[in-house]
Amino acid sequence: MKQILNLLSRLLLFWLFFFFVQRLVFLSINFSSDDYTFTEFWICQLKALPMDIAAACYLLSIPVLTILIGLFTKKTTIVTTIIRIETHIMIGICSILSVGDAGLFKVWGTKINSKALSYLAYPQEVLPTVIAWENIGLFVIISIEVFLFYKLSKRFIVPFEKPVIPMWQKNLSILNYCWVNNYRYSRWHTTCSH
Numbered sequence: 001m002k003q004i005l006n007l008l009s010r011l012l013l014f015w016l017f018f019f020f021v022q023r024l025v026f027l028s029i030n031f032s033s034d035d036y037t038f039t040e041f042w043i044c045q046l047k048a049l050p051m052d053i054a055a056a057c058y059l060l061s062i063p064v065l066t067i068l069i070g071l072f073t074k075k076t077t078i079v080t081t082i083i084r085i086e087t088h089i090m091i092g093i094c095s096i097l098s099v100g101d102a103g104l105f106k107v108w109g110t111k112i113n114s115k116a117l118s119y120l121a122y123p124q125e126v127l128p129t130v131i132a133w134e135n136i137g138l139f140v141i142i143s144i145e146v147f148l149f150y151k152l153s154k155r156f157i158v159p160f161e162k163p164v165i166p167m168w169q170k171n172l173s174i175l176n177y178c179w180v181n182n183y184r185y186s187r188w189h190t191t192c193s194h
Contacts, residue, residue: 003161004067011063011087014156015056016049018091018149022098023048025141029102062086070160079160087153095145103138 023045027036036044063083070079101112 003158007067007083007158007160008060008064010156010158011060011083012053012056014087014153015059016052017152018094019048019052019055020045021145021149022094025099025145026102026105029099029138029141030106059090067160076160080157083160084153084157087157088150091149091153092146095142095149099138099142099145 027041063086066079066082066086070076073079097112105111
């Protein structure tokens with residue numbers, strides 16, 4: 001159990017650090033250091049923490065389900081592989097969305113919303129603005145973020161190990177199972193015989 005909590009807490013810390021860096025990138029693209037004070041910056045980080053924790057927990061839902069399934073399989077390396085793949089995919093998606101959001105905010109003064117996404121229905125009109133020379137810097141930032149967080153995730157994701165259940169707990173759970181099934185059988189048997 002300790003190994004599972006260690007893995008999940010490391011993943012949670014990884015995603016919280018990821019979101020912190022995403023805010024730094026957003027602020028550095030859209031604001032100069034004269035626009036806000038050091039205190040305002042840290043107040044912003046504290047106010048964003050509950051939302052970061054919520055988003056990180058959503059991102060942990062697939063690893064948690066994978067771990068639960070992994071408890072019933074013999075190959076634990078598959079669990080670690082699935083968690084790594086999911087984490088790497090989400091790093092890419094979140095980096096693209098965050099840096100794209102920062103670039104859009106710089107041009108429109110608003111974050112990504114349904115209006116911005118509705119323009120994706122017309123790719124021939126959107127493509128020239130995406131390939132504009134000003135946006136090459138955003139592609140570089142996305143590439144650097146994905147590369148660095150991919151490397152960092154290798155340190156945060158520890159191999160999954162099944163918890164070792166002591167024999168007395170196994171025996172207790174078997175006795176509990178037998179008792180519950182015996183109780184159900186006896187109730188069913190008595191109700192059917194009358």
